[in-house]
Amino acid sequence: MDFGKLVDKFIEDENDFLLLEYIMNALNEGASYNAYYVFKLVSIIELLIKNPNIRFWNNNDISKLAEFINYNKNDRKLSRLIIQIRNKIGHGDFKALQHKTDKYADNYMKDYYMDYYEYSKINWVFLNLSCKLNQVLSDILWGYLNYKDKMNNLKLK
Numbered sequence: 001m002d003f004g005k006l007v008d009k010f011i012e013d014e015n016d017f018l019l020l021e022y023i024m025n026a027l028n029e030g031a032s033y034n035a036y037y038v039f040k041l042v043s044i045i046e047l048l049i050k051n052p053n054i055r056f057w058n059n060n061d062i063s064k065l066a067e068f069i070n071y072n073k074n075d076r077k078l079s080r081l082i083i084q085i086r087n088k089i090g091h092g093d094f095k096a097l098q099h100k101t102d103k104y105a106d107n108y109m110k111d112y113y114m115d116y117y118e119y120s121k122i123n124w125v126f127l128n129l130s131c132k133l134n135q136v137l138s139d140i141l142w143g144y145l146n147y148k149d150k151m152n153n154l155k156l157k
Contacts, residue, residue: 006145023047023141033130034123035089035097041133042086048140049155057083060157068136078108082129101125 011017023044031037049068050061065079081104088097101122105112114124144151 010145010148019047031130031134033127035126037130038126038133039086039089041130041137042082045133045137045140048137048144048151051156053156064154064157065136068139069132081107082133085129098122104129 007020011020026040026044045065045068046057049064050057054061059076062076062079062083065082066076069075069078081100085097085100085104088094088100105114105121105125109125109128112124112128114121119127140151
C-alpha cells in the first residue's frame with residue numbers, strides 16, 4: 001500500500017486529521033538536535049502512547065516507550081531517563097539536566113566519540129538522543145498508520 005493510501009486509511013474523522021496535522025506541523029519546523037527538539041519529540045511520543053487518563057508517566061507507560069526503543073526492548077531505565085531529561089528541560093532545572101545527560105552519556109554513549117571542539121558534552125547527548133527519538137517516533141507513527149486500532153488500544157493500557 002502506498003503512503004497516501006495509508007494516510008487516507010488513518011483519517012477516519014476530524015480528530016484523526018487534527019492529530020496528524022498537529023504532528024506534521026510540529027515536525028515541519030525541522031530538526032535542530034538541541035534541548036528543545038528533544039522536548040518536542042518526547043512530547044509528541046507522549047501524545048501518541050501515554051494513557052491520557054493518567055496524569056503522570058507510570059510504569060506501564062514507561063514500558064510502552066521501552067518497547068519502541070531499539071537499543072534494548074526491555075530497557076525501562078532508558079525510557080525513564082528520557083522522560084526525566086524531558087522533564088528537566090521543561091522545568092528549566094539545568095543542574096539536574098546536566099546530571100541526567102551525564103548519566104545518559106555514561107550509560108548509552110560509552111563508545112561514542114565526542115569532539116568537544118564541535119559541541120559540548122550535553123549537546124552531543126542531545127544529538128544522540130534526538131536521533132534515537134526520531135527513530136522511536138517514526139516507528140510509533142508507522143504503527144499508527146498500519147495498525148491504528150492496536151496502537152489506540154496500546155495507548156489506553
